[in-house]
Amino acid sequence: MSLQVKNLDYQIDGKSILEQICLEVKDGEFVGLVGPNGCGKSTLLKNIYRTYKPGRGTVFLNEKDVLDFSFKKMAGEMAVMAQENHVEFDFEVRDMVMFGRYAKKKFLQGDSAEDKKLCEKCLKEVGLSGYEHRSYLSLSGGEKQRVLLARVLMQESAFIVLDEPTNHLDVSYQYQIMDILKGQDVTVFSSIHDLNLAALYCDRIIFMYQGKIVDYGTPEEVLTKENIREYFGIEAQITTNTATGKRQIYYLPGWIKSGKRA
Numbered sequence: 001m002s003l004q005v006k007n008l009d010y011q012i013d014g015k016s017i018l019e020q021i022c023l024e025v026k027d028g029e030f031v032g033l034v035g036p037n038g039c040g041k042s043t044l045l046k047n048i049y050r051t052y053k054p055g056r057g058t059v060f061l062n063e064k065d066v067l068d069f070s071f072k073k074m075a076g077e078m079a080v081m082a083q084e085n086h087v088e089f090d091f092e093v094r095d096m097v098m099f100g101r102y103a104k105k106k107f108l109q110g111d112s113a114e115d116k117k118l119c120e121k122c123l124k125e126v127g128l129s130g131y132e133h134r135s136y137l138s139l140s141g142g143e144k145q146r147v148l149l150a151r152v153l154m155q156e157s158a159f160i161v162l163d164e165p166t167n168h169l170d171v172s173y174q175y176q177i178m179d180i181l182k183g184q185d186v187t188v189f190s191s192i193h194d195l196n197l198a199a200l201y202c203d204r205i206i207f208m209y210q211g212k213i214v215d216y217g218t219p220e221e222v223l224t225k226e227n228i229r230e231y232f233g234i235e236a237q238i239t240t241n242t243a244t245g246k247r248q249i250y251y252l253p254g255w256i257k258s259g260k261r262a
């Protein structure tokens, strides 16, 4: 499953939030979206998963305009883990995960033995076996995040879009979740704050700044000292991690440059 965004603009209350966005995620790629707070990552993802309708431009999934998909068809093609997941009513964890099967069911069709087995497998994969009957609202932030990932896996879609999937997670689950995503035979497009995680897991990275794409390429091409200084305003030291062979970024406080510690 491939994604193409062509000439996308988006405004909120007359203010331009996204400008001339063009990007491509090829079938089977794991592409990260990085950039400072407020640069437009979530807004771009919302345009892709249709919470927002572009002011101009088009989002294509396998060369078809996403606006032509029915909601059910869309749910079958694309699984989404958004940043805000307000749940008004409480549900058991098992039900939250089962919602991922919506696109695969007929009206009022119940859960099959296969669905139940898959639900157990997905919960196990995110480290939540035994949580089936817990109330979703009683979970910690990290546990909720993992339930939402289990729901995404339950959808068995060929394309997964995630907005900051490692938010709320402790360091061990951050890596576990990224490993799970990387191990899926699907296309992944995800915003990621942690540039070291992006360097480790992404095939390509798209760098955003002030509503525009300012760079894209492999982690080695994009995660440079210059880009980090220019767009995040922080100095960095970059090495190659000898264990992973990937970029390792160390951030440097301002006083290193001035020589005066605060």
Ligand SMILES: Nc1ncnc2c1ncn2[C@@H]1O[C@H](COP(=O)(O)OP(=O)(O)OP(=O)(O)O)[C@@H](O)[C@H]1O
Residues within 6 Å of the ligand: 012, 017, 035, 036, 037, 038, 039, 040, 041, 042, 043, 044
């Ligand atoms: N509903 C809204 N009304 C007004 N401004 C908005 C709205 N939603 C987003 N914005 C603004 O659009 C800009 C982009 O926001 P967005 O959430 O897409 O950024 P982001 O890159 O995902 O940020 P973060 O890294 O902090 O999650 C920000 O300046 C934000 O304040």
